[in-house]
Amino acid sequence: MSQPLMPHATAAWLIDNSGITFAQIAEFCGLHMLEVQAIADDTASIKYTPRDPVRAHELTQEEIKKGEADPDYSLKIVKGSDPVRRTKGPRYTPVSKRQDKPDGIAWILRSHPEISDGAIGRLIGTTRTTIAAIRERSHWNIANIQPKDPVTLGLCSQRELDAIVAKAAKKAGIEMPVDSRLDGARAALIEELRRERDGTSLEDEQRDGASAAAKPPLTIDEEAARLFNN
Numbered sequence: 001m002s003q004p005l006m007p008h009a010t011a012a013w014l015i016d017n018s019g020i021t022f023a024q025i026a027e028f029c030g031l032h033m034l035e036v037q038a039i040a041d042d043t044a045s046i047k048y049t050p051r052d053p054v055r056a057h058e059l060t061q062e063e064i065k066k067g068e069a070d071p072d073y074s075l076k077i078v079k080g081s082d083p084v085r086r087t088k089g090p091r092y093t094p095v096s097k098r099q100d101k102p103d104g105i106a107w108i109l110r111s112h113p114e115i116s117d118g119a120i121g122r123l124i125g126t127t128r129t130t131i132a133a134i135r136e137r138s139h140w141n142i143a144n145i146q147p148k149d150p151v152t153l154g155l156c157s158q159r160e161l162d163a164i165v166a167k168a169a170k171k172a173g174i175e176m177p178v179d180s181r182l183d184g185a186r187a188a189l190i191e192e193l194r195r196e197r198d199g200t201s202l203e204d205e206q207r208d209g210a211s212a213a214a215k216p217p218l219t220i221d222e223e224a225a226r227l228f229n230n
Helices: 007-017 022-029 033-041 061-069 095-111 117-125 128-135 158-172 183-198 202-214 220-229
Strands: none
Touching (some): 022 033, 095 117, 095 128, 117 128
């Protein structure tokens, strides 16, 4: 049998707002009678905020009246009221970091204006309204907002930020800058790896090069004799 999305909170509402029995509530919510009793006596380990199953489209007022009229009646949940599963939307951000969101948004707006509001919302976990307010400097706390790298703030990873920047730049036709500062070091590393593979060192190559430069070039007859003798 299907159950309400929040059974304990639904039971708390039915206890306070209906005349159905604890047994009916326990059956409808999938709880034990003792759990319902504890909620009613306010002795449960957790204080539940009542949740209206009628407004949640899980139960009709007619069903409640049927249950109140007949203590043996089993309440029936509204068909199709399966729990809503979140598949897309803003990412979850820990409470301790939520106050840092405006700073991260301001940094992206300043450093990468090509990124769309939707992409910022998915990356940081915020709304278009908040983004627009920061851009237009109409945010209620704009005086205290300081642009800060969202990666440093822990709102996203560097890989996620780089990916979204690259995607936005490509869509906007912006050529991404290429960092060539490490080209020399990369070439030197490749050369060093090649020498290690060949079992030679830089000193060996320099010595061989100096020796080759010191020797005079062979004449045609000497080169022919060398080839035929080998």
